[in-house]
Amino acid sequence: MPEYDAIVVGAGNAGSAAAITMASKGLSVLLVDRSDPPGAKNLSGGVLWGNDLSQILPKWQSEAPLERFIQDKKIGFLTEKSSIVIDFKTEIFKENKVGYTVLRSKFDPWMAKKAREAGATVIPGITVESLAMKDGNIVGVVESGDIITSNVVILAEGINPRLAIEAGLREPLQDWEVSVGVKEIIKLSPQKIEDRFNLSSTSGMASEYILGNLQELNVGAFFYTNKDSISLGIVSPMEQLRENGVTHTYDIIEQFKEHPSIAPLIDGGTVAEYGAHMIPEGGLDMVPKIFGNGYMIVGDAAGFGFSNGLVLQGMNYAFLSGILAGETAIEAKARNDYSSNVLAMYREKLENSYVLKDLKTFKDIRKVTNNRNMYTTYPKMLEGILLEMLWERGQPKKKVRDILGSCAADLKMSKLKTATDFYYIYRRM
Amino acid sequence: MLKIAVMIKQVPDSQDISIDPVTKTLNRSMARNVVNPPDVNATEAAIQLKDRYGGEITVITMGPPMADTALLQLMGMGADNGVLVTDRVFAGADTWPTALTLASVADYLGGFDIIICGEETTDSSTGHVGPGIAEFLQCEQATYVHKVEYQDGYFIVNRDIEGAEETIKIGSPAVITITLNANEPRNPTLRRKIEAYKKGVRLVTNKELQLDPTCIGLKGSPTIVKDMKTVPDPVKNPSKPGIEELDKIVTVLMEKGVVK
Numbered sequence: 186m187p188e189y190d191a192i193v194v195g196a197g198n199a200g201s202a203a204a205i206t207m208a209s210k211g212l213s214v215l216l217v218d219r220s221d222p223p224g225a226k227n228l229s230g231g232v233l234w235g236n237d238l239s240q241i242l243p244k245w246q247s248e249a250p251l252e253r254f255i256q257d258k259k260i261g262f263l264t265e266k267s268s269i270v271i272d273f274k275t276e277i278f279k280e281n282k283v284g285y286t287v288l289r290s291k292f293d294p295w296m297a298k299k300a301r302e303a304g305a306t307v308i309p310g311i312t313v314e315s316l317a318m319k320d321g322n323i324v325g326v327v328e329s330g331d332i333i334t335s336n337v338v339i340l341a342e343g344i345n346p347r348l349a350i351e352a353g354l355r356e357p358l359q360d361w362e363v364s365v366g367v368k369e370i371i372k373l374s375p376q377k378i379e380d381r382f383n384l385s386s387t388s389g390m391a392s393e394y395i396l397g398n399l400q401e402l403n404v405g406a407f408f409y410t411n412k413d414s415i416s417l418g419i420v421s422p423m424e425q426l427r428e429n430g431v432t433h434t435y436d437i438i439e440q441f442k443e444h445p446s447i448a449p450l451i452d453g454g455t456v457a458e459y460g461a462h463m464i465p466e467g468g469l470d471m472v473p474k475i476f477g478n479g480y481m482i483v484g485d486a487a488g489f490g491f492s493n494g495l496v497l498q499g500m501n502y503a504f505l506s507g508i509l510a511g512e513t514a515i516e517a518k519a520r521n522d523y524s525s526n527v528l529a530m531y532r533e534k535l536e537n538s539y540v541l542k543d544l545k546t547f548k549d550i551r552k553v554t555n556n557r558n559m560y561t562t563y564p565k566m567l568e569g570i571l572l573e574m575l576w577e578r579g580q581p582k583k584k585v586r587d588i589l590g591s592c593a594a595d596l597k598m599s600k601l602k603t604a605t606d607f608y609y610i611y612r613r614m
Numbered sequence: 615m616l617k618i619a620v621m622i623k624q625v626p627d628s629q630d631i632s633i634d635p636v637t638k639t640l641n642r643s644m645a646r647n648v649v650n651p652p653d654v655n656a657t658e659a660a661i662q663l664k665d666r667y668g669g670e671i672t673v674i675t676m677g678p679p680m681a682d683t684a685l686l687q688l689m690g691m692g693a694d695n696g697v698l699v700t701d702r703v704f705a706g707a708d709t710w711p712t713a714l715t716l717a718s719v720a721d722y723l724g725g726f727d728i729i730i731c732g733e734e735t736t737d738s739s740t741g742h743v744g745p746g747i748a749e750f751l752q753c754e755q756a757t758y759v760h761k762v763e764y765q766d767g768y769f770i771v772n773r774d775i776e777g778a779e780e781t782i783k784i785g786s787p788a789v790i791t792i793t794l795n796a797n798e799p800r801n802p803t804l805r806r807k808i809e810a811y812k813k814g815v816r817l818v819t820n821k822e823l824q825l826d827p828t829c830i831g832l833k834g835s836p837t838i839v840k841d842m843k844t845v846p847d848p849v850k851n852p853s854k855p856g857i858e859e860l861d862k863i864v865t866v867l868m869e870k871g872v873v874k
Contacts, residue, residue: 217804221687225646306811310687311804328804457644 187334189215191514192326193305193341194313194348196223198233198503199484199510200341201296205241206511208303212518215333216300217326221310224293227343228462230366230497231409231416232391233287237504242299246282250291252411253389255284257382260496262564263406264397268446269567279388286389286409286416288370316352316480322524323352323479336523337514338480341507344463346486354482355473360424361551362467362488367434368418369442371454375413381450382410393497396441397564401429403554406441407497408450415451417442420464420497422555434461464499465490468551469544475535476528481510491543493550502540509534553610558598566592566603616669616764618660619726620693621716621747622653624677624684625737638842640737649684652732654691656792658799659762660730661692667764670694672723676704676715682815689810690802696815697723703820706832709738713746715830718823720751728769729789733758741791748789755789756782760796 196218204216220226261270301307317325325334389410396404409416471488489502513531535541569592626645676699685696731744748755761772773780
């Protein structure tokens with residue numbers, strides 16, 4: 186008789202969501218995390234879309250340590266001297282608060298606390314060494330020579346799932362599957378944040394940029410407001426970093442911070458924390474077999490993340506995949522069958538949810554995010570068009586069509602190439 | 615079979631604390647709580663004693679309810695029991711009422727053959743509490759110990775004294791304080807931690823101890839903070855080598871044939 190119905194490895198959003206789902210339905214759950222307090226070492230950009238959280242923690246909006254709700258969402262391009270930004274600020278976000286900035290070092294310990302309250306045994310400060318296997322089934326975890334047994338192990342190890350890789354449940358990470366995120370938290374008084382970004386004491390702003398001012402790399406950047414700090418950072422594909430021999434990713438974040446449209450926003454702030462993390466960007470192609478006899482893989486460990494260069498999401502996929510794995514384990518217990526036949530239900534549930542639907546819909550998105558023109562030519566083209574349209578300097582005006590043509594020519598792009606490129610980007614986004 | 619107590623404290627991680635330039639107090643808001651580092655060495659010393667001579671280890675802390683995680687961590691290393699001494703009336707205590715309260719707890723729990731403390735805490739660095747407990751309990755003590763053995767009812771301890779080491783023999787019951795890095799603490803294991811969480815910690819309040827409220831907590835604290843000063847960072851001495859001098863040093867060492 187195994188000691189637990191389920192062991193969850195990793196107290197991030199996916200792991201804690203799975204633990205809460207199962208423990209609140211009476212399953213005996215062990216949630217293990219390497220950090221103490223649990224989850225405190227976790228890191229992400231910092232915008233949480235918590236729609237799915239209401240399923241397991243209905244009061245999350247009032248109880249969780251959240252920073253600011255997103256009322257203002259910006260997406261844009263930066264070139265060396267310009268910023269071109271769409272600023273979407275809406276009362277609709279205020280009426281339906283689901284997007285919040287968070288600091289994971291506070292949020293994740295809270296989630297783990299909720300798992301403990303739901304009845305899970307939450308053990309912090311322990312790194313599981315390996316998975317226990319018997320006759321091709323995963324039967325528990327191994328640590329310091331002890332085997333702790335369970336009917337099912339839910340692997341919520343995060344982006345670099347060592348246990349899953351060592352047990353042969355997935356291949357080691359490839360460069361194309363991940364981007365590197367580098368982040369800083371910059372302390373700034375709430376007063377300054379609210380004045381600078383035109384916010385109330387609870388509302389917040391989240392911007393994402395394509396950096397058109399870097400020569401070799403397709404870099405995206407983010408800038409989020411917390412209560413009394415700014416989370417900002419850059420995201421760069423591992424493949425390109427390696428190809429270009431770039432190891433000094435902090436130089437890129439410095440260039441972002443020094444951009445003329447960003448520097449004044451953080452003026453007077455002090456860097457309180459910095460960190461780096463990998464981000465799943467391989468889309469559907471990187472998703473391994475996510476279930477088998479006695480195990481399921483959730484969250485980043487399963488490669489569940491979404492990025493199209495302008496939108497970067499992962500925590501919502503973590504919550505939902507954790508919940509769905511938890512529900513599957515509940516069903517498996519009811520049938521007393523934890524074999525891959527029953528756990529296949531987890532994959533079905535994901536197929537019917539936005540998690541795998543999104544990854545399928547955007548299966549070609551890497552062709553957009555890998556498109557060099559998105560990061561160099563088009564931001565410059567946009568800048569050129571706007572200069573022609575909006576800048577009076579005693580020259581005769583041109584039609585937009587002619588502006589586009591001349592800008593494309595200046596950037597050595599044929600009209601046909603630009604048109605087909607736009608068409609493919611349009612189709613894939 | 616030794617009855618061993620370890621007195622420990624949860625402190626803010628010193629890596630994460632800063633001094634507020636205005637109030638001159640410690641800014642702990644960014645800091646996570648950890649077990650005071652020499653207390654981990656004290657626990658390791660207790661486990662080694664138990665391993666060699668047999669016994670039962672009780673880790674004890676006075677602090678807020680959330681300090682139970684510190685006890686659970688040490689139980690995960692190998693301590694048998696955890697006792698959390700928690701009560702609002704104990705709050706705000708300086709070292710005098712802290713030592714009194716902990717000594718009373720030791721008494722309340724039936725007494726111990728040896729009580730082991732860390733040499734001092736990283737958040738106040740007084741080193742008072744261990745000797746204080748010994749005085750309140752009227753037992754023998756040894757401070758700054760890095761090695762302890764048990765022979766014929768006596769503890770043989772090696773103490774760090776400035777520039778030398780002293781070996782002394784003290785009778786039981788004894789209080790000793792262990793130096794930072796006196797030993798290499800083992801890691802908690804998952805199995806032991808699970809057992810610790812199942813077992814939980816025992817709570818002790820002043821209902822059990824029945825201490826005079828004027829002798830404990832803030833009321834019982836004789837320390838009065840008159841003033842706090844922050845000391846500026848030491849000015850760099852240009853005659854002393856800094857990082858930029860490293861290359862020169864390496865060159866000289868290579869010339870002299872010290873390194874190759």
